[in-house]
Amino acid sequence: MNHRISDIGEFNLIEHIARIVGVPTADDIIVGIGDDTAVLRWDAETCLLATIDAQVEAIHFQRDFLTPEALGHRALAVNLSDIAAMGGTPWLALVSLVAPPETPVAFIEALYTGMQRLAASAGVAIVGGNMSKGAHLVIDIAVLGRVARRHLLLRRGARPGDLLCVTGTLGDAAGGLQLLLNPTLPLDEESRRPLLNRFRTPTPRLAESRLIAASGHATAMLDISDGLSSDIMHLCRASGVGVRIDAARLPISPALRPLAAHIDTPAWHLALHGGEDYELCFTLAPHAVESVAHRVFTTTGTPITVIGEIRPAEEGCLVRTPDGCETPLEPKGWRHF
Amino acid sequence: MNHRISDIGEFNLIEHIARIVGVPTADDIIVGIGDDTAVLRWDAETCLLATIDAQVEAIHFQRDFLTPEALGHRALAVNLSDIAAMGGTPWLALVSLVAPPETPVAFIEALYTGMQRLAASAGVAIVGGNMSKGAHLVIDIAVLGRVARRHLLLRRGARPGDLLCVTGTLGDAAGGLQLLLNPTLPLDEESRRPLLNRFRTPTPRLAESRLIAASGHATAMLDISDGLSSDIMHLCRASGVGVRIDAARLPISPALRPLAAHIDTPAWHLALHGGEDYELCFTLAPHAVESVAHRVFTTTGTPITVIGEIRPAEEGCLVRTPDGCETPLEPKGWRHF
Numbered sequence: 001m002n003h004r005i006s007d008i009g010e011f012n013l014i015e016h017i018a019r020i021v022g023v024p025t026a027d028d029i030i031v032g033i034g035d036d037t038a039v040l041r042w043d044a045e046t047c048l049l050a051t052i053d054a055q056v057e058a059i060h061f062q063r064d065f066l067t068p069e070a071l072g073h074r075a076l077a078v079n080l081s082d083i084a085a086m087g088g089t090p091w092l093a094l095v096s097l098v099a100p101p102e103t104p105v106a107f108i109e110a111l112y113t114g115m116q117r118l119a120a121s122a123g124v125a126i127v128g129g130n131m132s133k134g135a136h137l138v139i140d141i142a143v144l145g146r147v148a149r150r151h152l153l154l155r156r157g158a159r160p161g162d163l164l165c166v167t168g169t170l171g172d173a174a175g176g177l178q179l180l181l182n183p184t185l186p187l188d189e190e191s192r193r194p195l196l197n198r199f200r201t202p203t204p205r206l207a208e209s210r211l212i213a214a215s216g217h218a219t220a221m222l223d224i225s226d227g228l229s230s231d232i233m234h235l236c237r238a239s240g241v242g243v244r245i246d247a248a249r250l251p252i253s254p255a256l257r258p259l260a261a262h263i264d265t266p267a268w269h270l271a272l273h274g275g276e277d278y279e280l281c282f283t284l285a286p287h288a289v290e291s292v293a294h295r296v297f298t299t300t301g302t303p304i305t306v307i308g309e310i311r312p313a314e315e316g317c318l319v320r321t322p323d324g325c326e327t328p329l330e331p332k333g334w335r336h337f
Numbered sequence: 338m339n340h341r342i343s344d345i346g347e348f349n350l351i352e353h354i355a356r357i358v359g360v361p362t363a364d365d366i367i368v369g370i371g372d373d374t375a376v377l378r379w380d381a382e383t384c385l386l387a388t389i390d391a392q393v394e395a396i397h398f399q400r401d402f403l404t405p406e407a408l409g410h411r412a413l414a415v416n417l418s419d420i421a422a423m424g425g426t427p428w429l430a431l432v433s434l435v436a437p438p439e440t441p442v443a444f445i446e447a448l449y450t451g452m453q454r455l456a457a458s459a460g461v462a463i464v465g466g467n468m469s470k471g472a473h474l475v476i477d478i479a480v481l482g483r484v485a486r487r488h489l490l491l492r493r494g495a496r497p498g499d500l501l502c503v504t505g506t507l508g509d510a511a512g513g514l515q516l517l518l519n520p521t522l523p524l525d526e527e528s529r530r531p532l533l534n535r536f537r538t539p540t541p542r543l544a545e546s547r548l549i550a551a552s553g554h555a556t557a558m559l560d561i562s563d564g565l566s567s568d569i570m571h572l573c574r575a576s577g578v579g580v581r582i583d584a585a586r587l588p589i590s591p592a593l594r595p596l597a598a599h600i601d602t603p604a605w606h607l608a609l610h611g612g613e614d615y616e617l618c619f620t621l622a623p624h625a626v627e628s629v630a631h632r633v634f635t636t637t638g639t640p641i642t643v644i645g646e647i648r649p650a651e652e653g654c655l656v657r658t659p660d661g662c663e664t665p666l667e668p669k670g671w672r673h674f
Binding site: 099 | 340341344350361368375377380396439440442463464465466469472479
C-alpha cells in the first residue's frame with residue numbers, strides 16, 4: 001500500500017493526479033491535463049496555449065555537458081517545442097529559477113543570455129519569473145502561445161489509414177549524449193559537431209509546425225521529447241488507434257551512422273528510442289503527404305518523412321524492423337521515474 | 338569580478354536579468370518583469386495576468402512543519418496572492434513538480450488534494466503541469482488570471498498624500514513559524530492554532546482585492562510576502578515616492594500578542610518585518626478610506642487598517658516607532674539569497 005513514485009511510474013502518477021484535479025468544466029477550457037499544452041478559449045477564432053516544463057540539474061543536464069548559454073537555450077526550447085506540437089505560435093515566457101547561492105552571477109547571466117537569444121529569434125518575450133534559493137539548479141519555464149482554433153492540432157484525431165510522419169532526423173540528440181558520455185569515441189569532427197549541437201541546443205520546429213497545421217490535412221501531432229517509441233504511445237492512446245512504424249524508414253542523419261557503428265547499436269534503434277530530438281511527429285491523410293512535405297521543405301529546408309501508418313486499435317502498436325519482422329513496439333524512451 | 342548570487346542578492350540579480358531580457362516592445366505586453374505578475378493585453382477591456390512562483394523544500398518549507406495538504410494549499414496560495422495583488426481574478430494553474438523517486442505516492446496525492454481544494458474554492462482550474470525527478474521537492478506553479486483594465490492595480494501609482502492601508506493582521510505567519518521552530522513555547526491552544534494556520538494555509542485575499550480594485554480609489558497595490566518592511570520598498574521605488582509607517586497602527590491579532598511577549602519581541606516588529614502573511618498592502622486617496630474599508634469589511638469580514646502615509650520621495654521611507662521616534666525603514670523581511 002505504501003507505494004513510492006518510482007514504483008508506479010510517471011504516467012500512473014499523472015493519472016492519479018488527473019483524478020484528483022478532475023476534468024475542468026468551464027467552457028473556456030478546451031483541453032486540460034493530457035496534451036503537450038493546455039488549450040484555452042481566447043475568443044471565437046483563437047486559442048491560448050499554456051505549458052510548463054522543468055530542467056533539473058543532474059537529471060536533465062549536467063553542467064559539464066552544456067555551457068550555461070546552451071542550458072538557457074535548451075530550457076526554453078523544450079517549452080517552445082510543446083507550443084509547436086499544437087500548431088501554435090509562442091508568445092511569452094515566465095522563468096522560475098532555483099539556484100544555489102554560490103552560483104556565479106556570470107553563470108546566471110549567460111544562462112539568461114542563451115534563453116533570451118532563442119526567445120528573441122522565436123518572437124517570445126520573457127515577461128516575468130521568480131528566483132529562489134535551492135541546493136540544485138532547477139529551471140522551470142511556463143510558456144503561453146496562441147493558435148487559430150481551426151489550426152489547433154491535438155494528440156487525439158489520428159485515424160486508421162493516416163500516414164505517420166516526422167520532421168527532420170531522429171536519434172541525433174541521443175548520439176550527442178553518447179559522445180558526451182564517451183568522449184573518447186573516435187568520431188571525426190564533421191560528425192561530432194552536428195550531434196552535439198542537436199543535444200545541446202535543440203531547435204523547436206515552430207515554422208514547420210505552423211505550415212503543417214495550416215495545411216488543414218494533419219489530424220494529430222506531438223513533439224518527440226522522451227523518444228519516438230514512448231511518445232507515439234501517447235498519440236495512439238489519445239486517438240484510440242494502433243500504429244505500424246517502419247524502422248527502415250526512420251530518417252537518420254549522415255552524422256549518426258558512424259556514431260551508431262562505433263557504439264555497436266543500429267542507428268534505427270537510436271532513432272526509435274532516443275529522446276530529446278524535439279522533432280514533430282504527426283499524422284496526415286495519405287493524399288496530402290506530398291504537398292505538405294513539399295511546402296515544409298521548400299519553406300524551411302526541413303524534410304518530412306513518412307515512417308509508418310496509423311492502424312486500427314486492435315492491431316496494436318508494432319514496429320517492422322529492417323529485417324522484415326513485425327514486433328510489438330516497446331516504449332524504451334526516457335523514463336521520468 | 339567572480340561574484341556569486343549570494344554576494345549581490347536577489348534584487349540586483351533581477352536587475353541584471355531584466356537588462357539581458359530587455360523591455361518588451363510588443364504592444365500586447367503592458368507590464369513585463371517588475372510587478373507581482375506580468376500584465377498582457379487580452380482585448381480592449383481585459384488584461385491577462387501571468388505569474389510563476391516556487392516552493393523549495395528546506396528553503397520555503399520543511400516537511401515536518403506542514404502536512405502535504407497544507408503544502409499543496411500554500412504553493413498555490415502564494416500565486417493566487419500575486420493575482421490578488423493586481424486586483425485580478427485567478428483563472429487557471431499549471432503545476433510543475435520536482436520530486437525524489439522515493440516520495441510516497443500518498444504524499445503526492447495529498448499535496449494535490451490540498452492544492453485542488455484551494456483551487457476549487459477560488460474558481461481556479463489546474464489544467465496542466467509537469468513531473469520531474471530531482472533530489473529535493475520543488476513545486477513551481479504558474480497561474481493565469483484576468484482583470485478589467487480599468488481595475489488593474491500596479492505597484493506604481495501611489496502619490497504623496499495617499500494613505501497606506503493593509504488588509505487583515507500582520508505578523509501572524511511569522512508567529513506561526515516561531516511556534517514551529519520553538520515547539521515548547523508555552524502558548525495556549527487558542528493562540529497557537531490561528532498563528533499556525535496563518536503560516537500553514539495562508540488565505541489569498543481575492544475577494545478583498547476585487548472590492549479594493551473596483552472601488553476606483555486605490556492607486557497602487559502589492560501583496561506582503563517577504564514582509565511589509567521589504568515589500569513596501571518595491572511600491573515606493575515603483576511609484577517614485579517615500580512613505581511614513583506608523584508602527585503603533587500596524588494591525589496585530591489577539592493571538593500574536595502573547596507569542597510576541599514569550600519571545601521577547603515587540604509585536605509591531607513581527608508585523609513590520611515578518612513575511613508570508615499574504616495580506617494586501619495598498620494606497621488610497623484619503624477621502625475614500627472610510628467607504629472602501631466599510632465595503633470590504635461588510636462584504637468579507639476582513640478589516641482594513643490605515644498604517645501610514647505616502648510621502649514625497651525626498652522624505653525617504655520612515656517608520657515612527659510606538660515611542661514616537663522616526664527612524665529610516667530598514668527592509669528586514671525574507672531575503673532570498
